[in-house]
Amino acid sequence: MEKLNKSIQCSVEDCIYHCKNHDYCSLDTVHIGTHEHSPETDKCTDCLSFSAKS
Numbered sequence: 384m385e386k387l388n389k390s391i392q393c394s395v396e397d398c399i400y401h402c403k404n405h406d407y408c409s410l411d412t413v414h415i416g417t418h419e420h421s422p423e424t425d426k427c428t429d430c431l432s433f434s435a436k437s
């Protein structure tokens with residue numbers, strides 16, 4: 384069974400690091416960033432550790 388990190392909740396099921404039947408990430412740490420110059424809402428932030436399932 385893949386490792387489940389209960390400190391990182393995530394619902395991005397298309398990421399290879401997502402734990403299939405649980406809404407958690409399997410990585411030890413993740414890198415969060417932004418694509419905006421002046422982020423104002425949660426929608427302005429991104430998980431930069433995301434990697435798409437092929």
Ligand code: SF4
Binds near residue numbers: 400408433434
């Ligand atoms: S790497 Fe980011 S997007 Fe992927 S499962 Fe972990 S928290 Fe979610």
